[in-house]
Amino acid sequence: GAGVSQSPSNKVTEKGKDVELRCDPISGHTALYWYRQSLGQGLEFLIYFQGNSAPDKSGLPSDRFSAERTGGSVSTLTIQRTQQEDSAVYLCASSFGGAPYEQYFGPGTRLTVT
Amino acid sequence: QQQVKQSPQSLIVQKGGISIINCAYENTAFDYFPWYQQFPGKGPALLIAIRPDVSEKKEGRFTISFNKSAKQFSLHIMDSQPGDSATYFCAARGEGGSNYKLTFGKGTLLTVNP
Numbered sequence: 001g002a003g004v005s006q007s008p009s010n011k012v013t014e015k016g017k018d019v020e021l022r023c024d025p026i027s028g029h030t031a032l033y034w035y036r037q038s039l040g041q042g043l044e045f046l047i048y049f050q051g052n053s054a055p056d057k058s059g060l061p062s063d064r065f066s067a068e069r070t071g072g073s074v075s076t077l078t079i080q081r082t083q084q085e086d087s088a089v090y091l092c093a094s095s096f097g098g099a100p101y102e103q104y105f106g107p108g109t110r111l112t113v114t
Numbered sequence: 115q116q117q118v119k120q121s122p123q124s125l126i127v128q129k130g131g132i133s134i135i136n137c138a139y140e141n142t143a144f145d146y147f148p149w150y151q152q153f154p155g156k157g158p159a160l161l162i163a164i165r166p167d168v169s170e171k172k173e174g175r176f177t178i179s180f181n182k183s184a185k186q187f188s189l190h191i192m193d194s195q196p197g198d199s200a201t202y203f204c205a206a207r208g209e210g211g212s213n214y215k216l217t218f219g220k221g222t223l224l225t226v227n228p
Contacts, residue, residue, distance in 0.1 A: 004157070031214065042120070042203055042218035043158070056212065091157055095214075103216065105157030 002026065004106035006092050012112045013082055021077045021109045025094030032075050033103060034067055037089040046090075049075065050097065082113045117141055118206050120219025127226050133191040135222045137204035140185065144206035145213070149178065149189050152201045152221075161202070162189070194226045 005024045013019050025032050034046040045059040049069045060066070064082075069075040079086055089110050093103040119138045127133045137147075146165055150158035164171045164178040164187065171178045177190040191198055204219040 033214075040123075040220065042118070042220045043205075043216070045215050045217070048212075048214055050214070056215070058212075093157070102160050105159065107155065107157050 004092055004094050004104055006090075006106040006109050008109060009107065010110045010112075012114060015084060015113055016081055018078065018080045019082055019111065021079075021090050021111070023075045023077070023092030023094075023106060025073065025075070025092070026104055029094035029096055029104075030072065031095045031097050031101070031103075032069055033093040033095075034075070034077050035091045035093065036061075037091055037108065039088075043091060046077070079111075082111075084113045087111055087113045117217045118204060118219045120204050120222060122222060123220070124223040125225070127194045127224065129194065129196060129226055129228050131194050131226075133189075133194045133198070133224055133226070135189045135202055135204070135224070136186065137188065137219050138184075138186045139206050139217075141206070141208075141217075142185070143208050144217075145208040146206070147178070147180065147187050148205050148207070148216070149176075150203045150205060150218075152203065158203060191224075194224075196226045196228050199224055199226050 007022045030051045032049045035043040047067045048056040064080045067077045089108040091108045093105045095101040095103045148163035149161045151161045152158040162173050162176045175192045180187045201221045203221045205216045
């Protein structure tokens with residue numbers, strides 16, 4: 001079956017511009033996660049959505065970052081006024097629920113801020 | 115504060131050799147320890163996982179050894195193959211009551227030479 005898909009696969013933007021990254025989770029998965037993977041670093045948790053519950057936004061690094069999940073499915077991560085330090089691979093994952101279910105990762109969006 | 119420390123950063127092994135990657139954690143609230151394998155351009159995929167009530171788990175050529183008292187766990191890849199060349203991440207789950215949140219190590223780039 002289809003896995004987690006993300007778009008675009010690559011995004012180059014100028015400093016100060018806004019960007020939107022999209023995630024389509026696996027059908028039927030109620031939990032959705034966003035992570036950031038910077039060069040030489042592990043994956044950094046950003047945000048977690050579970051069903052209709054309030055999202056856990058504790059990992060968002062600044063108020064320039066926001067995410068929403070519409071209809072319990074597709075999610076969009078928005079970065080406003082991008083900075084060079086935002087350059088990273090942004091990974092989305094989904095699972096049947098929270099713990100203890102396995103998280104399935106998408107291929108990521110590579111964001112480069114020039 | 116880095117909650118999961120992974121070493122080495124990179125590892126080169128000859129085909130047929132044993133690859134060993136180590137991780138140490140600080141938070142005793144962690145209750146699930148997965149290892150992820152990531153190929154270039156792909157998202158991480160769950161390889162093998164262990165809970166702290168067992169000291170070892172083996173799946174094919176992959177083994178996790180877990181030392182609860184030392185707060186350490188390691189991945190052993192027996193009979194390493196060139197196709198095992200990838201980046202490996204250890205992770206831990208269960209920090210601060212957020213039992214869905216994974217905390218990752220920084221990754222180990224494994225190269226298996228033919």
